[in-house]
Amino acid sequence: MTPFHLAFPVRDLDETRVFYGEVLGCAIGRSSATWVDFDLFGHQMSAHLRPQAAQAPSDGKVDGITVPIPHFGAVLLMDDWQRLATRLEARDDIDWLERPMVRFKDEPGEQATLFIRDPSGNALEFKGFRSLEQVFAH
Incomplete structure (x- = not known):
């Protein structure tokens, strides 16, 4: 990749x-x-x-959960995702949109996810999978 x-x-x-x-x-x-x-x-x-760049976020729904559009982030293996989630949860200065959770439980493509905002208001999502073969599972 x-x-x-x-x-x-x-x-x-x-x-x-x-x-x-x-x-x-x-x-x-x-x-x-x-x-x-x-x-x-x-x-x-x-x-x-871009100090004047204002994003007009909107919301979408994925698996019944509201997600910010647009957003970006990274797909990680579960151990790396868990380390990141633990590091972020230990901080008191994180702008959480969605705290760590599991989506699509017991379905193809089951994933851990979390959403945060950076200081400029950009939404980020980090996903964790047990194997990368599950990223595009359906």
Whole structure:
């Protein structure tokens, strides 16, 4: 599998570096005065300074649970997902949208998931699967 690239707007690069670098544990790559790259579980995420970029979030439903649209994140193996969920739950500064849970229990594609917002209001979802073969199961 090859990594994807996503460019997304943020209001402040310093708080974005703290959130993605320290809170999520992403390695920080190249940067300038207007953008910074992060390694989000092997994927290239480019945060671009856009202080006036307002997102108009809407909600969708998945398995009866409200999810923010748009959102982005990463698919992880369950052990990695559990480590991330435990690290986030131990903090008191996380903007939770949906706390860690299991969706599609005992069905093909069963997955653990959690939703958070970064300091700029971008919604992130992290999914955990017991095997990657389950990612596209139906």
